[in-house]
Amino acid sequence: MPWTERAKLSRASRVLAAACALALILVCTKAVRSADEKRLTIYSAARTTSVFLVEYNRTDYVDLIPVLDGLGRLDVKQDGRKWKLRFNGDESQFQEGKAKAKVRGHDFVLPREFVSDRGRALVPLSTLASLLQAMLREPVRYHPAGRRIFVGAATNLYSTQFLTGVSPRLVFNFAAPVSPTVANEPGKMHIIFHRDPVIATGPDALTFKDSAISSATYAENNGEAEITISASAPLLANFSNGGKTLTVTPALAVGVSKPPVPIPAVTPAPPPSSAAVTPAPLAIPSPPQRRFLVVIDPSHGGDERGAALSDTLAEKDVTLALGRNLRNEMQSRGIEVLLLRDNDSNISADQRAILANTNRAALYITIHAGSVGTGVRLYTSLIPADTEAVRGKFIPWEVAQGGFLNSSRAVASTLAGELQSRRLEVRVLSASLPPLNHVAAPAIAVEVAPRAGAGVNDLTSLPYQQALASGLAAGVVTARSRAEVR
């Protein structure tokens, strides 16, 4: 064969070999693919580890390396097809393609073969619990439905208590502090435990004979635990006891109360025109209710004390007292009120806006107190002028107040006029204050300071509080009348 032809043949065979190798790699790579979003969570006393599962030959596999890495000291040696894992001083050996392994000197048979894939030591998920138990020398429990593994005593048991009464409460008592994600949707609250080894002690599904809260269901899924609460009203979750107690209450039970005397027989006051046509940032399927509900929000609360007005006086106490007075004054004038905080509890700024929006507030008033300056300051949102026109079927959360800014300014001006007529010092300003921007309704903030010449204790004096509450309530009545006329 001539030399040139031999060279051509050699080149062609090399190309063919490379193509075969590439195809083989592709086939092998395709065989081990990620099981989309399938997750396993391992809880131990030291830490919680979440890993994604890998599907190989229609079986769920899990990478042993990150699992063991989260549980103790791990040294890994890979010698060709053999893997040597030294975990907490004990050696275990696995070989690619073999179901037989050695764990701490003893034979251990896997239900399927061990797979080595791109630096991952994959073992079948179904055997992981027994494999871990052998390697850790600790009891290991596996919840296959939820794909959750509990090592040793790493569990956080909880009990559920339902307290009936005027304001029903669903109380969850956990053995250790929890940090779940709380999500609301119409008619449901989801409490999702991503990293807490939460396990229910009672039945998974509980039903309650209550018009507000109807059921609570515990479920485990994809490495997480979740409690779903069904309710007919928006719910509010509060943590206490250092994160070990979670109390869920209907938002309306927090402090909403209808006026003792029904509104005189006039046409029901519609909310401001913008509120009637524009949905709140949270989608609520029920049609807008034609009522005039004022949401009063005493700021701060719980651990969040607000301004230290004196050594003994915290802003949160002044705002709560004034909030209660304002509620009474408004109710006596036939105005329906939702008091967001009627005790020393903390509500996040976002939750305050959500409660105002889901209850379709006609007016939102947040109350603050300060020691700088004198008199009353009324604030509307400091939102850029070009966002004022934001209206439509969807309102962005960040600028929900944009479409209501003119109404808010009108209300602030009305309230200022009423307070001035009562010889109270008033200023109207703008402020970038959470959560004003997120409220899809006319919204104002009231900051009360002591009267001129008086000390900070003036903020707690009954005559001053009464004068403020009475003036603000009268201003709201005027604002409502003006809204009706429009």
Place this chain on the structure above:
Amino acid sequence: MSPRALKVSLVILLAAVLGMGLYLRSLTHRAELIREPAADLRPVSAPVNGTPERVALFVASDASGGLQREDVQIALPQDHSQRAREILHALIGRYQTKDSPHPLPGGADVKDVYIVNDKTAVIDVNSLFADAHRSGILVEELTVTSMIQTLAANLPGITRVKFLVEGSERQTLAGHADLSNFYDVAAVAALASELH
């Protein structure tokens, strides 16, 4: 050598030893004095190279609940970010004087100011600035507004201002003034005119 000459030599030698001892002691004392530093003269901040310029500070006043314009002369570098930082240093320094109309905690400082695309200013303050700031809507608003207004007055073109605390985002300054969003300079200017 006669015994008398020996005695005289011995006395002279003893006197010399004594004299040298005293001299040594005085030298040691002088060396100790030289070793004691009069003051720590190490530089603690980079020198500002620039010519003195007139700068408008919008100084907050707790008494009036408003802003007051004060013109001062400070050396300003050419770089925009450094200029912004020096201007805000002058304002913060004003708030830390004994007769401050709007006291800020000692040690509160602006760590850096970043100017992005000549339009956005990012002010990074230290943790003490926020942690020890007095709480209240007005008192926090005065601080934020005076800083933004001062910056905007001296660096035309800035349209948005963002605050960071130790390089990280923070929800509020001290429980009230929102630091999570950008401040619109035009909206703050309108507020500043309300506060005058």
